[in-house]
Amino acid sequence: MPLTSAKTIARLSLYRRLLTNLQADGVRNVYSHQLAALTGGTAAQVRRDIMAVGCAGSPTRGYDVEQLCGEISGVLDDPDGQAAALVGVGNLGRALLAYFLQRRPKLMIRAAFDSDPAKAGRVINGCRCHPLEEMGEVIAAEGIEVGIIAVPVEGAQRVADRLTRSGVTGLLNFAPTRLRVGEDVFVEDIDLTTSLEKVAFFARTQGAMGRNST
Amino acid sequence: MPLTSAKTIARLSLYRRLLTNLQADGVRNVYSHQLAALTGGTAAQVRRDIMAVGCAGSPTRGYDVEQLCGEISGVLDDPDGQAAALVGVGNLGRALLAYFLQRRPKLMIRAAFDSDPAKAGRVINGCRCHPLEEMGEVIAAEGIEVGIIAVPVEGAQRVADRLTRSGVTGLLNFAPTRLRVGEDVFVEDIDLTTSLEKVAFFARTQGAMGRNST
DNA sequence: ACATGTGAAGTTATTCACAGCC
DNA sequence: GGCTGTGAATAACTTCACATGT
Numbered sequence: 001m002p003l004t005s006a007k008t009i010a011r012l013s014l015y016r017r018l019l020t021n022l023q024a025d026g027v028r029n030v031y032s033h034q035l036a037a038l039t040g041g042t043a044a045q046v047r048r049d050i051m052a053v054g055c056a057g058s059p060t061r062g063y064d065v066e067q068l069c070g071e072i073s074g075v076l077d078d079p080d081g082q083a084a085a086l087v088g089v090g091n092l093g094r095a096l097l098a099y100f101l102q103r104r105p106k107l108m109i110r111a112a113f114d115s116d117p118a119k120a121g122r123v124i125n126g127c128r129c130h131p132l133e134e135m136g137e138v139i140a141a142e143g144i145e146v147g148i149i150a151v152p153v154e155g156a157q158r159v160a161d162r163l164t165r166s167g168v169t170g171l172l173n174f175a176p177t178r179l180r181v182g183e184d185v186f187v188e189d190i191d192l193t194t195s196l197e198k199v200a201f202f203a204r205t206q207g208a209m210g211r212n213s214t
Numbered sequence: 215m216p217l218t219s220a221k222t223i224a225r226l227s228l229y230r231r232l233l234t235n236l237q238a239d240g241v242r243n244v245y246s247h248q249l250a251a252l253t254g255g256t257a258a259q260v261r262r263d264i265m266a267v268g269c270a271g272s273p274t275r276g277y278d279v280e281q282l283c284g285e286i287s288g289v290l291d292d293p294d295g296q297a298a299a300l301v302g303v304g305n306l307g308r309a310l311l312a313y314f315l316q317r318r319p320k321l322m323i324r325a326a327f328d329s330d331p332a333k334a335g336r337v338i339n340g341c342r343c344h345p346l347e348e349m350g351e352v353i354a355a356e357g358i359e360v361g362i363i364a365v366p367v368e369g370a371q372r373v374a375d376r377l378t379r380s381g382v383t384g385l386l387n388f389a390p391t392r393l394r395v396g397e398d399v400f401v402e403d404i405d406l407t408t409s410l411e412k413v414a415f416f417a418r419t420q421g422a423m424g425r426n427s428t
Numbered sequence: 429a430c431a432t433g434t435g436a437a438g439t440t441a442t443t444c445a446c447a448g449c450c
Numbered sequence: 451g452g453c454t455g456t457g458a459a460t461a462a463c464t465t466c467a468c469a470t471g472t
Contacts (some may be wrong), residue, residue, distance in 0.1 A: 014408055095305035146414050199384040200298070449453085
């Protein structure tokens with residue numbers, strides 16, 4: 001049983017991004033209702049989430065942006081940093097490499113893998129591409145604990161097995177299949193087809209019933 | 215208030231994919247516990263979800279694969295088909311075009327838009343790319359009701375406004391920001407950074423607390 | 429006044445458990 | 451005996467509402 005639910009963690013990540021933007025704009029303090037307006041949530045929700053990081057608000061000034069941002073980072077980030085590996089350097093994989101490039105210093109994609117030998121050894125978006133065979137070795141050497149699976153569905157389970165056997169404990173899976181993994185491995189599925197079909201359904205039966213989230 | 219929750223719709227989409235695969239393998243019947251095993255859910259959950267489509271199972275044979283698949287499609291698909299538009303033909307946009315190409319005949323990306331005039335007129339992955347100025351016109355002509363936003367965060371709100379003003383009622387948003395839209399528009403956010411940070415967090419504080427979902 | 433922190437209430441989602449049926 | 455369909459129970463999540471502080 002986690003001290004913090006997956007939903008709260010996701011919202012904390014969102015708050016941090018917002019707080020970082022506010023900080024860049026020179027804003028020093030925020031109230032929960034302001035954050036709520038920015039996230040589309042309620043003020044009570046924001047305060048509950050912030051409780052999880054050990055709160056710090058004052059009734060007069062709200063929360064100190066910098067401090068709150070720091071405390072959230074204390075929960076989300078590993079102080080020593082974490083490394084991720086991408087498997088599958090196709091269209092989607094390359095887009096992900098570009099997307100995540102230099103976004104968070106404490107969480108970077110440090111290696112890529114692809115079954116195509118033509119890609120091995122190349123550096124794509126600043127990330128070295130290795131053949132699958134080197135996976136165990138590279139993961140150990142870089143201390144990688146997060147795997148991003150962007151291979152076709154046929155290969156996804158095999159890749160997941162390999163990654164977890166090498167010590168990876170969290171997977172971000174873009175393949176449209178449910179991976180079978182051990183109890184100690186966390187999987188987040190991003191199922192693009194399902195998401196699109198959901199949007200299409202509610203676009204059709206639209207009206208009412210506002211928004212939603214990952 | 216929807217007759218069917220967003221979570222159930224997402225699972226129905228998943229069941230349909232599984233059923234399609236089973237059908238291809240020549241399987242004629244399934245039990246709820248088999249579907250549950252494939253999805254990582256419980257048998258009771260599967261039966262509840264199936265109730266939403268008007269059930270059809272028999273205690274002896276379980277559910278008829280073909281029939282169930284058809285009934286789910288009756289809920290998820292618009293019999294006349296639905297069209298989607300992609301906005302932002304960068305790395306991610308192109309990957310999405312490739313991904314969704316020819317996946318579902320009842321739900322296809324029929325147009326792409328990009329602010330870069332160099333892309334206008336070109337056909338990318340079988341999809342015609344238009345300048346942003348033609349958005350209203352093309353959306354009306356193609357009867358598009360779903361928009362996929364794959365532009366940088368700065369432009370996302372403006373794109374959402376344009377799409378919804380043109381009549382789009384469902385958005386799949388990849389930009390890391392919460393879009394402000396009318397009550398009658400459904401938004402599904404796919405926030406890649408938040409998802410990755412979530413995985414990283416649980417990879418670290420791993421053990422226990424199994425899987426999760428979109 | 430107005431915002432925080434939080435127990436209590438409310439809401440939504442999931443699972444249990446059993447009647448009914450092949 | 452094992453499965454479906456579903457009311458009832460449980461669990462998870464969200465919102466209310468108010469005591470407290472400034």
